[in-house]
Amino acid sequence: MSATAVVHSLLTSAAATPAADRIPTPHIEYAQLSPVLIVLGTATVGVLAEAFLPRRSRYWAQLGITVVGLAAAFAAIIALAADGYATTRAHIAAMGAVAVDGPALFLQGTIVLIALVAAFTFAERRLDPVAHGNRVDSFAAQGSAVPGSPQEMKAVRAGFTTTEVFPLLLFAVGGMMIFPAANDLLTLFVSLEVFSLPLYLLCALARRRRLMSQEAAVKYFLLGAFSSAFLLFGIALLYGYAGTVAYTGTATAPGIAQVIDGSANLTPALANSTGNDALLLIGGAMVIMGLLFKVGAVPFHQWTPDVYQGAPTPVTGFMAAATKVAAFGALLRLLYVVLPGMRWDWRPVMWGVAIVTMVIGAIVAVTQTDVKRLLAYSSIAHAGFLLAGVIAVSPSGVSSVLFYLVAYSFVTLGGFAVVTLVRDAGGEATHLSKWAGLGRRSPLVAAVFAVFLLSFAGIPLTAGFAGKFAVFQAAAQAGAVPLVVIGVIASAIAAFFYIRVIVMMFFSEPQPDGPTVAIPSPLTSSAIAIGVVVTLVLGVAPQYFLDLAGKAGVFVR
Amino acid sequence: MNPVYYLYLAALLFTIGAAGVLVRKNAIIVFMCVELMLNACNLAFVTFSRLHGNLDGQIIAFFTMVVAAAEVVVGLAIIVTFFRSRHSASVDDADLMKL
Amino acid sequence: MDHLIGALVGAPLLGAAVLLLGGRRLDRIGHWVGTLLAAVSFALGVALFADMLSKDTGRRTFTSHLFTWVPVDSFRADVGFQLDQLSMTFVLLITGVGTLIHIYSIGYMAHDERRRRFFGYLNLFLAAMLLLVLANNYLLLYVGWEGVGLASYLLIGFWQHKPSAATAAKKAFIVNRVGDVGLSIAIMLLFTTFNSFSFSPVFGAVRDASGGRLTAIGLLLLLAACGKSAQVPLQSWLGDAMEGPTPVSALIHAATMVTAGVYLVTRSGAIFNASATAQLAVCVVGAVTLIFGAIVGCAKDDIKKALAGSTMSQIGYMMLAAGLGPVGYVFAIMHLVTHGFFKAGLFLGAGSVMHGMNDEVDMRKFGGLRGYMPVTFITFGLGYLAIIGFPGLSGFWTKDKIIEAAFAKGGGEGWVLGVVALIGAGVTAFYMTRVMLMTFFGEKRWQPDAQGHQPHPHESPKSMTVPMIILAFGSVFAGGLFSLNSSFLHWLEPVTGYSEGHSPLTAWQVSVATFVVLVVGAGLAWQQYGRKPVPAVAPRGSVLTRAARRDLLQDDFNHVVLVRGGEHLTRTLVHLDHSLVDGAVNGTAAGVGGVSARLRKVQNGFVRSYAVSMLGGAAVLVAATLLMRGI
């Protein structure tokens, strides 16, 4: 082990190092890591722009940098996939730290596209009324200023905006891109924090209702840190069990997967620890718990409604879509690559989690009165449906989950983008009673939102139906028929509250003091349009994308 | 001394941290308890490193420290803003959003 | 090819999307956009037609598979097109007549502030209708079928501020629904029988299927056709559908959509050929409707409703022909095409008259208009001659063939059907002559409208007259052209099949008989409405006349039999629903709501309690994992 040599040379620093002790240069495949490197590099450029550009030119500069960076990253992903890295040339790069394979590239591509659409909604400046001659976006004039203080007034009057949100977005995207590709537990943990920390900050930066926004950030942060401590302890235990944190390896340099299935050459110390299955089981359960927190599965879901409600709506949309994609990607890799050997241990547990997640998500949503909380509970229920696909442990399970993630995330982005449009004097009018009769006042907006809701509900010819269908089909093929039955019942309950919103929008009288619908700039319009297009295209012709997801659905080991 | 005792200590520290998160009201102290949990992990890492005779655990401990530091910064920033707008750092005061 | 067909359907679909979603920004150019896209579609149709002509007869069928929508086991919902001579004929008719009517509507709807929306609906209709005729399987056909139903509903109710229009739209929708149920059950039966939705595998396997099933499928398809094509007993919506703007009546409720039933029967020819019962049912429906529609047409004073009765009757002819099997398919389609020309022309003429007469529709308030609107008069007149089957004009060539084919069915059935068809021709001549005389001849019976404006009849603008002239050309020459060297027969035969019938009467005997009947009918009409002045208020008339004015009591029949019966049934069901189903549903809903309200309390907003549940969850997770292993 070369690292031993490091410490040794540290202790005997007086002695000259023999040439033979040189640590071999690690081999880093920069080209194959380029999507992530581009995004993180762009984020760094964004920080520099924030430091050196004058305030008035920052907004456009940041928007440009972000869009260019994300587009370049997407191009890099496509180039890698075209070179066959998604299929035949899939392998593990960066000394075993990061996998470059089909699921990784597929999910990275999805995340980058989500981020691109989210960047549009971040940059929207036409919704808030013009204050003191300055167009402003959804973010606080000055995050550090106390709400209602003279300092804040001053910042608002000067037309400040927090353009740091763009670099923060990019840092989060960078972390999310590594997360599903991470091939060892350390990378998993670090990337988790890399994407979580910017999200905590973004949550606190709402322009309106800042107390709620800050409260959301506090809750998200404390609970997120709590869960990542569990994750880390789980990693420690798995390390204790296997003597390594790599997912996979060879017989001589085994990864956790090899240790579990017994194909590794065990050292005496290892033979001792692998005898202790408690380490493996407790560690595995705690790591899974850390990931379940991020996907918002019951009983680790309680942060979701509060945070979704309090965070600035564009951030909520981004978070709901991209976090779910990244976390499900990581969960899939963990369960399919590292822990298939102990599938008989985790499958029943995940069954239970999936069932309570679907049922509780759907049931609690029924009595919600706030649109954003409603969508939050809906996202919990969707996490349950996705878990049903994860449990299948089959190629069709992977492809169906990948497909579902794409379908779900763009609909979610579009849905939250619509929420930003419906406003009254206090900002966004998120209380459901305000949405009554929206169909009379703004038929187009209401119709678009109805399309998204129908997709969430899984009505045929929408993306949601195709996704749900694929997931349940995979689960049923894997023998999880009871799970599918419960899933369908939960879908029916969920359909009830989606349809209720539609009925409310179209068949009840508008309130006299109801909200107005702001006319968005092309930024938000295109975000919504992309949502509608994806919903309909994936709903009408899902097969091509299912095939694509199927082709991309093989993990490298 | 049997290194396993260090593991017991790590588990104990982790439990103390988790209990602290549950029972303390002050957000900063809650947060310190989370840090305690992370440090318990670190202890477990170095102990296992010693048990296995490889250095991965020690390297991971470095990373954990850095991550914890970054978390401290972000966390303190959030908690301080929260405190300044409410004049209270009690997590029980954060209940604008519920049900 | 794939792309061309896709574009053919896509152009009007794009138009519909742009016009309906575009908002008021497009108000000023919306009608041009709609018309342009319809014309593009027509141009593509012509290009495909030219391409098809350049191929050998046997290789003209082109099928394409676009994608499969969620395959499950053997259930494959394909989206694919089939372009053969039959669908080509429809494509040209739909896009050609459609384009003309778009042009006509530019003038006709000029003063309507919702014109953009109107064109959006028209484009939607075109797209759906093209989908219907181009689908290569029943499922996609069903999508188009429902699409045209939707477009028809929207267009009939376009002037929704008029209660009558709203009611008519609803009525059309509901009556069509009955037929649609038939179609959907037929499709399900098809799948269970043949394990496929696509035309070619289904038709290829027909001989292996049991006769009973085929008859059931055939009858259900007929029910669907009755709904869409306004055949007895589902005919009652068509007259009311005339509440829609006149271009709609011309395009949808005369030339194209209502012929979809004929298309369905012809397309499913293989199924009907295998079931004599179903075929006979088609014939009977056609024969009954052709007389029924003709009688209704005789009694109506509303020019559009008279024409609607005529439409019903003419489609009855087509149905009759289609029910005759390979003997008649070609003629059904041929008559369908020529009917598309002259009936659209007649409707446009009627619209033009209304345009000049302050939107008056009562023929008793017309009269002597021939001098005031000469173009309308001439084109309408040519359409009139064509529809009654005046020798040499389109209707003559096609209707005579149908009558001849009806006789050729042979035996008593053949005689009955033939004679009915013959009588129908006479009645047609009667009511069309009546329309002609009451509108364009005789003294002026004009009356001021509700606002007291005296009508000042005038010729319509170019955008309205040009389509009428073009359609008049079609009415005059299309039939002859088709019959020249039996060109239409040779064109369509590879798809529908053809067998020479053995008529007890020769072709010229039929022609003479038809002509005699025609002259008698026209003469009676002249006796009644040409020689005597037409009373401005309708006389009471005989029992039959009064019944015919009320659409032969069809609504009353429906009311007594279906609505009353339905009400009783519903009341019983509602009772059951309230006591049993609602109890269960509401109980469940209340249960879910109660559970929800209780579970919601867990979300108390306190970070620490969330952390407790996370810790508890983690403990359960760990414990469960350990338990699984039995540690």
Add this chain to the structure above:
Amino acid sequence: MNAYAPILVLGGLGAGFAIFSVITASLTGPKRYNRAKLEAYECGIEPTPQPAGGGRFPIKYYLTAMLFIVFDIEIVFLYPWAVSFDALGLFGLVEMLLFVLTVFVAYAYVWRRGGLEWD
């Protein structure tokens, strides 16, 4: 045990130097006491008197503390690298330069946005 001898020697030398310095300074240096010198710390928070309940102190302390933590913790990576610098060679140098560069980007941001200004 032999391997640890240099460390012990180094530790002994260090401790000896520290003790020597302190003693020497107290023996030879001038003694002028004032209020500032008598305080427990020469920087940071005024330890007394504080109002009940902990009281308030300016937010700037937090900011400085946070910046300190962030920049301080980089050392965790610099130490191992520095120790085995010659074994890692050029690759290690380049990577570490990149790492330090990114830290400097953050530093530039803090500096330009006034994070280092006390008032």
